[in-house]
Amino acid sequence: MLGKLTWSAIPFDQPIPLIAGGVVIVALLAVLIWVVVKGHLPYLWREWITSVDHKRIGVMYVLLASVMFLRGGSDAILMRIQQAIAYQSQGYLPPEHYNQIFSAHGTIMIFFVAMPFVIGLMNLVVPLQLGVRDVAFPTLNSVGFWLTATGALLVNLSLVIGEFARTGWLAFPPLSGLVYSPGVGVDYYAWSLQISGVGTLVAGINLVTTVLKLRTKGMNYLRMPMFCWTTLASNLLIVAAFPILTATLAMLLLDRYLGFHFFTNEAGGNVMMFMNLIWAWGHPEVYILVLPAFGIFSEVVSTFSGKPLFGYRSMVLATMAICVISFMVWLHHFFTMGAGPDVNAIFGIASMIIAVPTGVKIYNWLFTMYGGRIRFATPMLWSVGFMVTFIIGGLTGVLVAVPPADFILHNSMFLVAHFHNVIIGGVLFGAFAGFTYWFPKAFGFRLDERWGKAAFWCTFIGFYVTFVPLYAAGMLGMTRRMQHYDVAVWRPWMIVAVIGMAILTVAVVCQVVQLVVSIRNREALRDRTGDPWDGRSLEWATSSPPPVFNFAFHPDVRGEDAYWEMKAKARQEQFAHAEPEYRDIEMPRNSPTGFVCAFFATIMGFALIWHIWWMVILGLIGAWATFVVFAWRDHDEYVIPAADVARIDRANIEERRNLVSLAGSV
Amino acid sequence: MAIAATAGHAHGDPHHIGVVIEHPGPAPKRVVTGFGFWIFLLSDIVMFSCFFAAYAVLLGQTAGGPKGAELFDQRNVAIETVCLLVSSFTCGMASIAADVRNRFWFYLAMAATCLLGLIFLAIEFREFADLVARGAGPTRSAFLTAFFTLVGCHGLHVTAGILWLLTMMAQVFAKGFRADIMRRMLCFALFWHALDIIWVAVFSVVYLLGSAP
Numbered sequence: 001m002l003g004k005l006t007w008s009a010i011p012f013d014q015p016i017p018l019i020a021g022g023v024v025i026v027a028l029l030a031v032l033i034w035v036v037v038k039g040h041l042p043y044l045w046r047e048w049i050t051s052v053d054h055k056r057i058g059v060m061y062v063l064l065a066s067v068m069f070l071r072g073g074s075d076a077i078l079m080r081i082q083q084a085i086a087y088q089s090q091g092y093l094p095p096e097h098y099n100q101i102f103s104a105h106g107t108i109m110i111f112f113v114a115m116p117f118v119i120g121l122m123n124l125v126v127p128l129q130l131g132v133r134d135v136a137f138p139t140l141n142s143v144g145f146w147l148t149a150t151g152a153l154l155v156n157l158s159l160v161i162g163e164f165a166r167t168g169w170l171a172f173p174p175l176s177g178l179v180y181s182p183g184v185g186v187d188y189y190a191w192s193l194q195i196s197g198v199g200t201l202v203a204g205i206n207l208v209t210t211v212l213k214l215r216t217k218g219m220n221y222l223r224m225p226m227f228c229w230t231t232l233a234s235n236l237l238i239v240a241a242f243p244i245l246t247a248t249l250a251m252l253l254l255d256r257y258l259g260f261h262f263f264t265n266e267a268g269g270n271v272m273m274f275m276n277l278i279w280a281w282g283h284p285e286v287y288i289l290v291l292p293a294f295g296i297f298s299e300v301v302s303t304f305s306g307k308p309l310f311g312y313r314s315m316v317l318a319t320m321a322i323c324v325i326s327f328m329v330w331l332h333h334f335f336t337m338g339a340g341p342d343v344n345a346i347f348g349i350a351s352m353i354i355a356v357p358t359g360v361k362i363y364n365w366l367f368t369m370y371g372g373r374i375r376f377a378t379p380m381l382w383s384v385g386f387m388v389t390f391i392i393g394g395l396t397g398v399l400v401a402v403p404p405a406d407f408i409l410h411n412s413m414f415l416v417a418h419f420h421n422v423i424i425g426g427v428l429f430g431a432f433a434g435f436t437y438w439f440p441k442a443f444g445f446r447l448d449e450r451w452g453k454a455a456f457w458c459t460f461i462g463f464y465v466t467f468v469p470l471y472a473a474g475m476l477g478m479t480r481r482m483q484h485y486d487v488a489v490w491r492p493w494m495i496v497a498v499i500g501m502a503i504l505t506v507a508v509v510c511q512v513v514q515l516v517v518s519i520r521n522r523e524a525l526r527d528r529t530g531d532p533w534d535g536r537s538l539e540w541a542t543s544s545p546p547p548v549f550n551f552a553f554h555p556d557v558r559g560e561d562a563y564w565e566m567k568a569k570a571r572q573e574q575f576a577h578a579e580p581e582y583r584d585i586e587m588p589r590n591s592p593t594g595f596v597c598a599f600f601a602t603i604m605g606f607a608l609i610w611h612i613w614w615m616v617i618l619g620l621i622g623a624w625a626t627f628v629v630f631a632w633r634d635h636d637e638y639v640i641p642a643a644d645v646a647r648i649d650r651a652n653i654e655e656r657r658n659l660v661s662l663a664g665s666v
Numbered sequence: 667m668a669i670a671a672t673a674g675h676a677h678g679d680p681h682h683i684g685v686v687i688e689h690p691g692p693a694p695k696r697v698v699t700g701f702g703f704w705i706f707l708l709s710d711i712v713m714f715s716c717f718f719a720a721y722a723v724l725l726g727q728t729a730g731g732p733k734g735a736e737l738f739d740q741r742n743v744a745i746e747t748v749c750l751l752v753s754s755f756t757c758g759m760a761s762i763a764a765d766v767r768n769r770f771w772f773y774l775a776m777a778a779t780c781l782l783g784l785i786f787l788a789i790e791f792r793e794f795a796d797l798v799a800r801g802a803g804p805t806r807s808a809f810l811t812a813f814f815t816l817v818g819c820h821g822l823h824v825t826a827g828i829l830w831l832l833t834m835m836a837q838v839f840a841k842g843f844r845a846d847i848m849r850r851m852l853c854f855a856l857f858w859h860a861l862d863i864i865w866v867a868v869f870s871v872v873y874l875l876g877s878a879p
Contacts, residue, residue, distance in 0.1 A: 132692055201709060205702055209702040213692070214692040217689065220688070240712055242709070247717060247720075260804055260805060261727075261729075262812070268729040268807050270724060554692070
């Protein structure tokens, strides 16, 4: 009846996960009770859970990423403490548990923090920058978000019911095969990624179509803001790479569930095929994450330097070059697994070539700053911090891309330091820059600058204190994923790293405090003009937060930096223009499809993990029925009357007149 | 936004390339839907290509079990292929019937498509059952694992397509040729034709190359 699920699945004998899980459950229940008692549930359902508005979905993505960031971060703290005290001792974590923690940390940080964060920002901003009312497929967008949430839920469920994979974040067979991992850990891993992967694919299709087919009048390709370009490149990579992950995990699951032989040791299975497939997805994944961050830096650097982006066209070219080359280097992830010198040489050279377009980008940002009027607001600090950090990460990356060097450094702490260097210094800094930069657009008030700067400096310093020692430990021969060790020279570095971790924890606290303080002072921080940073692209042309329809009518774009030119023009002509003719606007209606579909997906995923077959069928039928019901409805749009549009738009124009008259010239 | 309406100065060609095609604005819904579905189909083809790659890698890994040449019955495959290709034709007929709003021909063509799809599935199911009965099931060797997964994945797509097809017929029956239903019909037709293309690859790679001695 309940498959493999028994009471023994709940780890009553292990206090750490049980207490952590208990706290989370109590907190969740408390929030839920508070919401119900205060009567917020109808509002949440109407305005957020069933919302198909790309801005709301974007916000929910970022919220999901933030919550999961706390979870993944606490895993990191546990690991650093373990390695600091586990010199000639077992430390405080049993090996079983430690292995689950590093696997969960990697999985969560990549799939449920970095991915939803960048997809959330893209969702929020790209339709605004393109000057359109919504993404191409609004309801599908909601489905994609809720499926991602399902994946995150399943991963967290593994904390209390059953176990998580002990295989590392990519679950290499044969370790992840049934013979060596008979428990449900790998199943949790694979099904949560499979379900959230569908969500990611949906988001990718949606954003590619949005950028290619829904641009406002006059928005030619070479007038799109840089963030739209990097969004396009990143989502093209999603569409091309995520199906590979789906296929690979499907093969692994077939091996585990039905006794197939894709990756087994016996009957002719081929483990190297898994390596090739998983990294054919995994390498582009790195660029799926970092390209949007590059776009964010481009926007931030040009806005806060008060200059157009230097070398816009070379930037576009570099972006697309990275998009293509990223698919040609996957083999550098297993130089040491016997591919032979010729293959290694080719992939080593291809890997180093990626540094060229990346270098182009760095120089372009520097030249954008050169001669500009730079304002060091928080987003700009993150961007400059990124440039310094990412260059170091890139240089160590070139080192690892040299096959002979890789034979020494692979699988060591050096590697751990390298990819944290590029992913924290690139993706996370970019996510925080974008968060601070676009927060006023999403909520109508700015974030507190003092706490934001404190958070930046703590993260920046904490990052170096944590990861430079890991480079050193790697050079001294320390391999990664060690539960405990007996080499005395590694120990001091591990202790420094745990101090760095403490500083990073302070940084996270600063971020939380920043949010609380800003919400409390929101009246003082209110952004009435919709353009708090004196921005250059179209998202700043509407109010903050934007009305549900984004723009009262489609803006007419005449060049790069569309809004900057509009401001300059409006100032020259002293607002002597006729009011446009307002029309009725049709917007897509809210729909619970995404939420209901994810509900059934959760049931199905959970049932698959525990082999509860009747429940799997129930989930499948439920998900299919949800879509049929959705397809059956008669009215999928509602109309906002022209009078309302005019009222909202007039108020917005009145608010920003003062600001525009102060704006700089082109 | 009124500011936008007046930004009328010509800045169309800042880099003096000469040709400036002004972007006319967002594309109509039908184009957007079809385009998005094309992107999905491309991603689906990427997934299939992984299974094709796995088949190519594992083709020789028979673990002492039977090879393709001993297992595949080309006559069966020929009938399957004919069924699927003809069903693509009838699917095209259904699209045309929907375009001219002819319910009778629409139902007839869709029913024919459904029937041909079911025959295809029945033949495939019989082939699979026969192989398993002969001790050549997917767990026998890595080669057979790859074979069953690749062909089975295509079969699953056909099954999903038939479910979708029946839903489309029910929708036209209940709601008529409404704009949103026509958009879905466009996507369904694309899906069905794409399955044909993938089958041609399956036919060539799995059955022709795979049965080479």
